Amino acid sequence: MIPPGFDCSKIRALGIDKQENLRAGAIMIFCGEAEGGSPSTIGAFSQFVRNLLQAPFFIGGSDVDVILPDGTYPKVTQSESMEWGGPNNTWVVNYNDSRTSSGCYSGLSYSIDNGGTWHAGQPLCSGHGTNFGDPIVVYNARLGMWFAGDLATGCGGQGIGLWTSTNGVTWTTGACAHNGGSDDRESMWVDNNPASPLYGRMYISYNDFNIGGGALYVTYSDNGTAWTAVQLNPGFIRDIQVTGDLQGSGRVYVAAMNEGGGGLTTRQNVMYRSTDGGVTWTSVNVGPALQGPGRATSGYFALAFSTIWRHMGWGQPAANGTNVFLDWATCGSGGNTVCSSAADHGDIWFIRSTDAGLTWGTPVKLNTDSGTAMQWQPSLAATQSGSVFASWYDQREVNGGADLNCTVGSSGQNCYRRWGRVSTDNGASWQVDDMVGRALSPLPAQPDSAVQATYEGDYDYHSSFGTTAIGGWTDGRAIISGSSQQDVFVNFVQAGPSPTATPTPTATPTATPTPSQITLTASGRKVHGIDTVNLSWSGATSANVDIYRNGAIIATVPNTPSSYTDSTGQRGHATFTYKVCEAGTQNCSNQVTVTF
Secondary structure, X not given: OOOOOXXXXXXXXXXXXXXXXXXXXXXXXXXXXXXXXXXXOOOOOOOOOOOOOOOOOOOOOOOEEOOOOOOOOOOOOEEEEEEEEEOOOEEEEEEEEEEEOOOEEEEEEEEOOOOXXXXXXXXXXXXXXXXXXXXXXXXXXOOOEEEEEEEEOOOOOOEEEEEEEOOOOOOEEEEEEEOOOOEEEEEEEEOOOOOOOOOOOEEEEEEEOOOOOOEEEEEEEOOOOOOEEEEEEEEEOEEEEEEEEOOOOOOEEEEEEEOOOOOOOEEEEEEEEEOOOOOOOEEEEEEEEEEOOOOEEEOOEEEOOOOOOEOOOOOEEEEEOOEEEEEEEEOOOOOOOOHHHOOOOOEEEEEEEOOOOOOOOOOEEOOOOOOOXXXXXXXXXXXXXXXXXXXXXXXXXXXXXXXXXXOOOOOOOOOEEEEEEEEOOOOOOOOOOEEOOOOOEOOOEOOOOOOEOOOOOOOEEOEEEOOEEEEEEEEOOOEEOOEEEOEEEEEEEEOOOOOOOOOOOEEEEOOOOOOOOOEEEEEEEEEOOEEEEEXXXXXXXXXXXXXXXXXXXXXXXXXXXXXXXXXXXXXXXXXXXXEEEEOOOOOEOOOEEXXX
């Protein structure tokens, strides 16, 4: 893990203090520049009670902890993930996992039943020497092959190693996408549109700290074996993520950030663009300069909390046709106040381009809370149908909506929940922001001494497959040895039918059309054992609508946001039939039956 005879005086000259990977963190610990994690001293409550709210409406399906069973305490840190979907109901999540640190920092979980069950393991821990994590994963439709990767010693000391799979379950050692001694924060995307002139081309972006103090590169391949590296910037600018057009133009983009020297300084988002398969690139600044979010610093990095959670404001890009998207976090002060002195330490912003990344519109703040609670570390996914799903960490539900500098590892203090927001028109407008995670989470500790103490996972790369977006995040609701600790949770968000692994509860709309053209859909779930139905409709033009269950009006609600959650009060087997009518009329939707 530590190079023999390593000279600690060269940490800054080599850019190790700027790297977010786990090997760089181990070197910082070895040289006394950072502390490793330690078990929390917070006492355990008899049980951590999950706070599941029935309303407002949750975004997406039920969330799930994909890393179980966990490791042996204190080697229980799993966070920083990338998710991807493929054929045969298969989904793969690659993440950092400390259960066998410092020999390997990689974990991978898969589901072959559309997320109904998950299987965790460490199949990427052999074949490329020591695996340092920094996860990437895609499914290449043209090749019929999964590709997963991490930083590894077998690829030049700290280069990008790949593993391949035909089914997402069993993996074999693949090529080195890049042989390097100091690579960092790689990201990956594949062009899976058969109409694209570059169908099947894979792209990996990364920083190379052996060149120019962190030069920005993209390497690309059509077969996963031979890779061609192209320099985008000769000096350090942070790689955020590579993405590309879902509609098949062949355009590809790399989001980057000028971090202004680190800490809580001013940042600038930058977007690189290629129209020839990654051979040549141009760049443009995206949005205004932004004040870095957070409340403290640790060396080069800003911290969301006083002693933990490195975060520089990084978000995630996506692209669909001529629409290109980016979200990020900035200080919630709304001005030039250094964020350590601000009342609000973070908000989430979104911006889009409608001309394929040449020019950019006006940024929109995605979180609509009115207090000073912090929001941070957003992610983003788009679908070909024009839906965009943004999600982030959000504190608005704790401390009365005011800022809270949470206690690390406390099993009894809720700190945040994953929130999000959905657009169905390529980011032109947005539905209300709402909860994604099904429970509030404490601020998880990082107890593994072989991992930097401030680490909570530096990014969460979302993606989509068909009409389904998948998102992952770091969650601390699983309590081990009396302490909240880091696990990777995921959920699915639908722009179309839900990928459900079981037939109940099911929603069956009738085929009878109505003159009003109101369209109603429904899905059922259990909340504390109670049959609960989520309704969503479109086409109504009145200010209010009547909600009917089994022929009787149960509520009259505003037409906007065109959704309603019915907690029926019943448990066990039951059948409910719904329709939505413009208030006071019989201009009604189709009927929908939900069976539990």
